[in-house]
Amino acid sequence: MSGFLLRRTRLVPVGPTAPGAAPRRDLDEPLDVRVVDGQVHEVGTGLRAEGLPEVAADGRWLVPGLWDQHVHLGQWAMAAQRLDLTTTRSRQQVLDQVAERLDAVAGLPVVGWGHRPATWSEPPTTAVLDELAGDRAVVLIAGDGHHAWLNRVAMRALSLAEREGMVSEGEWFATYPRLVRLVGTDGSSPEAYLHAMRVAATRGVTGLVDLEFDQSFSAWPARVEAGAALLRVRVGAYVDTLDEFAAAGMQTGQPLPDCGELVTMGPLKIISDGSLNTRTAWCCREYVGGGHGAANISASGLHHALDHARRSGLEVAVHAIGDAAVWQALDAFEATGVHGSIEHAQLVRRVDSRRMAALGVRASVQPAHLLDDRLLTETIWPDRTERCFALRWFVDDGVDVVLGSDAPVAPLDPWLAMAAAVHRGEPHEDAWHPEHHLTVAEALAASTDGQGTVAVGHRADLALLDTDPLPAGDPVEQARVLRGVRSDATWVAGDLVHSEL
Secondary structure, three states: EEEEEEEEEEOOOOOOOOOOOOOOOOOOOEEEEEEEHHHHHHHEEEOOOOOOEEEEEEOEEEEEEEEEEEEEEHHHHHOOOOEOOOOOOOHHHHHHHHHHHHHHOOOOOOEEEOOOOOOOOOOOOOOHHHHHOOOOOOOEEEEEOOOEOHHHHHHHHOOOOOOOOOHHHHHHHHHHHHHHHOOOOOOOOOOHHHHHHHHHHHEEEEEEEOOOOOOOOOHHHHHOOOOOOOOOEHHHHHHHHHHHHOOOOOOOEEOOOOOOOOOEEEEEEEEOOOOOOOOOOOOOOOOOOOOOEEEEEOHHHHHOOOOOHHHOOOOOEEEEHEEEEHHHHHHHHHHOOOEEEEEEOOOOOHHHHHHHHHHHHHEEEEOOHHHHHHHHHHHHOOOOOOHHHOHHHHHHOOOOOEEEOOOOOOOOOOOHHHHHHHOOOOOOOOOOHHHHHOOHHHHHHOOOOOOOOOOOEEOOOOOEEEEOOOOOOHHHHHHHHOOOEEEEEEEOOEEEEEEEO
């Protein structure tokens, strides 16, 4: 028998303690929690240790382990090695940082991440990078991950046709895996993955849905053997990589071969439209300046892919940012009966929120995106901002809402996502469409993978927090507190994966 006894912890009331049960009313009182063989075995006062080691919680707050439901884990692991451009606000600011990196790291290519050029007064041109970098390759990946700004040296190295302008959408997704030619690593080493998981565990994260592009499940046994199975991971496939997963008979929820119980098969990911920053998110109305965006897959192609997933025992995660893309995706869900989620669901009509509820389709939303997309949305979608990140509609209509980051588009930090959902703005800003805010309890519940309050029979994925995650005050104050929450101890399946006790 393995496990431990956690003494005097406060359980956080974010949901029922069992299906159909009413929330407990005594959760403000410190309780003891006994964990045995990876499950919560008993909750009460004055529990006996019965030979198990004891851990003193000293009144800290205990929640089910947090999940990030949308991560590109390889790209997030690589992010620490890249030039961080997330704070830049103009072309010149980016060029200044690239120039500093060129001087600081002689002879090596520069790979950056995070700029958002849609609101710049000067466009990102190939020529200006050519002039700055000379014979050094420069690849600058935009903050939405859907396009990149390259010089011609980098284009040649990555087997791209030379052109004046961005490499975007499908062409960029196909190019991204070739970055290893320039930097010598694609960020997928076990050490890189393990480091990313350790950092996530400090935030109370116990599980991730990994939707990395072009990943092979055959890479995971080596990661697990090297220790990079610290957290639970649901590994997603794409249409281009589906055959490998299908040949192994993988169905959603099954453990991947030779990976133990923590690494399991996730959904089939389908990118059905583009992004806001590239003006390729597919919309029912025109953007300011013209164009509706575009679908990346036809209605019949989407129907076929979802039906294939259903027959293969896979859930699906359909990337749909624009309202037309959401509408088309829901048609395919309805026609095929497959289970899964709309990823992003950034712009929706109320009728489609209600359809999601009726069909049992989850809304997998990344609230921190609204912090970056707010200004651009007001510029190019000024007539529909009241339908963006419509979290209140989802909750009120009965949609199952789960939160994530889309890291590295936003940091892998559930507390930042929750803060954005609660306040809908930076700390110094007024809330953006506050009618769609979530309560703190709703945001926390959307981040615990359906576990609700810690209870008997739940898996022992737990986070012992240094701060009450249900702070009092107005949404601005609540969001401020949430941004600072960290875990003093994190357990996955009853095993301690992070501790500052």
